Amino acid sequence: MTAPFLDAKNPADIERAAQLLRAGEVVALPTETVYGLAADAFNEAALRRVFEIKSRPFFDPLIVHVADWAMLEKLAQPNARAKKLADAFWPGALTFVLPKKPEVPALVTAGKPTVAVRMPAHPAMRAVLKAAGIPLAAPSANPFGYISPTCAAHVRDSLGERQPHILDAGPCVHGIESTIIDLSDPDAPARILRHGPVTREMIETALGEIVDTSAPKAATEPSPAGLPAPGLLKRHYSPQTPVTLLSRGTPPPPCADNTRQAWVLLKRPRRPLQKPERTDLFFLSENGQMEQIAHNMFAMLRTLDKGGYSTLFVELPPRAGLGEALHDRLRRAAAR
Ligand code: AMP
Ligand code: MG
Numbered sequence: 001m002t003a004p005f006l007d008a009k010n011p012a013d014i015e016r017a018a019q020l021l022r023a024g025e026v027v028a029l030p031t032e033t034v035y036g037l038a039a040d041a042f043n044e045a046a047l048r049r050v051f052e053i054k055s056r057p058f059f060d061p062l063i064v065h066v067a068d069w070a071m072l073e074k075l076a077q078p079n080a081r082a083k084k085l086a087d088a089f090w091p092g093a094l095t096f097v098l099p100k101k102p103e104v105p106a107l108v109t110a111g112k113p114t115v116a117v118r119m120p121a122h123p124a125m126r127a128v129l130k131a132a133g134i135p136l137a138a139p140s141a142n143p144f145g146y147i148s149p150t151c152a153a154h155v156r157d158s159l160g161e162r163q164p165h166i167l168d169a170g171p172c173v174h175g176i177e178s179t180i181i182d183l184s185d186p187d188a189p190a191r192i193l194r195h196g197p198v199t200r201e202m203i204e205t206a207l208g209e210i211v212d213t214s215a216p217k218a219a220t221e222p223s224p225a226g227l228p229a230p231g232l233l234k235r236h237y238s239p240q241t242p243v244t245l246l247s248r249g250t251p252p253p254p255c256a257d258n259t260r261q262a263w264v265l266l267k268r269p270r271r272p273l274q275k276p277e278r279t280d281l282f283f284l285s286e287n288g289q290m291e292q293i294a295h296n297m298f299a300m301l302r303t304l305d306k307g308g309y310s311t312l313f314v315e316l317p318p319r320a321g322l323g324e325a326l327h328d329r330l331r332r333a334a335a336r
Pocket of ligand 1: 060061062063097108109112114115116138139140177180193194
């Protein structure tokens with residue numbers, strides 16, 4: 001049976017979500033990036049349930065969400081770079097990897113000596129964190145390897161029988177997962193493990209240093225050892241329908257009306273490409289703005305994944321700024 005959504009606009013529902021989390025339940029929560037599947041970061045039974053609901057392998061560590069700096073200090077050992085980046089981007093869509101405190105369960109960190117921590121900006125998420133008073137481990141609220149959920153219905157629709165409570169706050173602003181930066185070794189350059197809404201350029205400006213973006217080699221097989229961030233699995237964030245990437249500006253071929261191909265383009269043309277208007281063309285934005293493209297990307301892939309298409313052709317955005325993160329997710333979505 002599907003439990004009704006909790007409503008983020010209702011203070012009693014925020015309190016209810018916090019209570020459930022304190023009692024060791026799992027609750028799907030909205031953030032400004034994607035919906036997360038949250039549990040008390042210090043409650044092993046609750047953490048296990050998160051892995052179970054997602055069918056997530058235990059080698060894939062979780063991001064822990066905090067309400068404030070004091071909460072971070074219960075989990076991690078911050079350093080000068082973390083302080084600088086927190087001043088610039090927290091609360092926000094940037095996750096730090098830092099040396100962990102001994103109390104943090106190995107389940108959260110996949111046995112690593114480091115922990116990933118973020119102070120999210122979403123008002124509902126912040127309200128729950130504050131009311132619960134505990135750090136919340138929360139990976140994206142989707143089955144492992146599938147597209148991240150950017151609204152409450154995505155969470156409900158993809159987790160099948162294993163329904164968590166879900167706090168509904170409408171669609172996520174960014175629609176793409178947080179940037180992850182490894183700050184654990186003060187003697188090495190800071191390293192981006194996953195591109196996201198906070199771009200390399202933004203981080204370099206705030207730090208006044210060059211960051212390392214040499215992505216650790218993509219893994220084809222999950223291997224506990226060689227995987228600094230499992231978002232780096234070669235295939236991840238994937239719809240079931242095969243995805244083929246198009247270089248920017250590739251025009252879709254003239255429509256053959258029995259095809260089951262969908263063409264996902266970055267920007268709606270000013271005038272329809274053909275009359276009558278084609279039904280196999282889908283547009284990620286009205287104006288080509290990267291924020292809008294990111295906001296719509298996962299939702300579009302999900303909808304089309306249910307449309308019975310044989311292939312989704314997706315136009316690649318320019319690679320600068322936020323485009324780096326989009327390239328990254330699309331390449332993984334297209335990997336076979
Ligand atoms: P998700 O929230 O499901 O998109 O996944 C969280 C991401 O954070 C995964 O790609 C993890 O590998 C990454 N992550 C969590 N903890 C660590 C850590 N200690 N070191 C590196 N990456 C981490
Ligand atoms: Mg995920």
